[in-house]
Amino acid sequence: MAGKPEGGVLQRPAILILGGTAEAAALAKRLAPLPLRVITSLAGRTRDPAPLDGEVRSGGFGGAEGLARYIEAENITLLVDATHPFATRISPNAAKAAELTARPIIRLERPAWEKTEGDLWHEVASLEEAALTIPPNARVLLALGRQHIAAFATRPDAHFVARMIDPPETPLDLALYELVLAKPGKSSDEEAFLRERRITHIVCRNSGGAASYAKLQAARRLQIPVILIARPQQVFANAAGNVEAVLEFVRSNLG
Ligand SMILES: NC(=O)c1ccc[n+]([C@@H]2O[C@H](COP(=O)([O-])OP(=O)(O)OC[C@H]3O[C@@H](n4cnc5c(N)ncnc54)[C@H](OP(=O)(O)O)[C@@H]3O)[C@@H](O)[C@H]2O)c1
Incomplete structure (x- = not known):
């Protein structure tokens, strides 16, 4: 994995990981021991991001052109x-930036959750559709970040339990709600949580991954309907569903 000689010194190839996910952190961990420069880029939204292997930079680039620069x-x-x-x-x-600079790029995306026997899922395309799908007078767990709550202001009849990791800076724009600051727990804890709060419906996004799947397992056991917001459709020239496939792409592109 030799880079271009510069002033007689052989430069290590540099990999830029656009991160903010568990998969990005796992990839940085695998790449860091190799003879590479590994940089993870974060948007800078999380107050106290977990430490990462390799270098870390933070903040937007200023669009595709900024990233290309x-x-x-x-x-x-x-x-x-x-x-x-x-x-x-x-x-x-x-x-776009990869195209402008003629650099190889690969998308690393965790697989979406798949519906399985016993799931009572109602799949929707947007937050707005999710809000419309909630039946009258439901008790709804909103497992969503604070920036996604406003769409549910249209449902003053529903009682919301808004669960999020970081506290919102301003009160939520909901008529009737309880705020719970917590990370998703394991399946048995999620089941107890859903029972205690007398949840009748869950609204969440199809993020995929293990960390937040427990609530869906608990919902299946308790036969609670889940209003699941589908992923936005995005098309990628090269895509991988796991870190191993990205390592293979790196090896084949860097030699
Ligand atoms: N959306 C979610 O639900 C979610 C959940 C968990 C983690 N995250 C992570 O949080 C970050 C922001 O999410 P978002 O939904 O706000 O993204 P977004 O809407 O796709 O991006 C908005 C802007 O934020 C900057 N940005 C986003 N990701 C960046 C990164 N990794 N490094 C540097 N700049 C970045 C870019 O600014 P410029 O145009 O100025 O470059 C981008 O145009 C992402 O990195 C994502 O992986 C998002």
């Missing part, structure tokens, strides 16, 4: 777009 300035060899499935601006920017 960063790629040239840092002599990035290859990009991995490992951002969240619902982050819809950065991925097209990354694809």
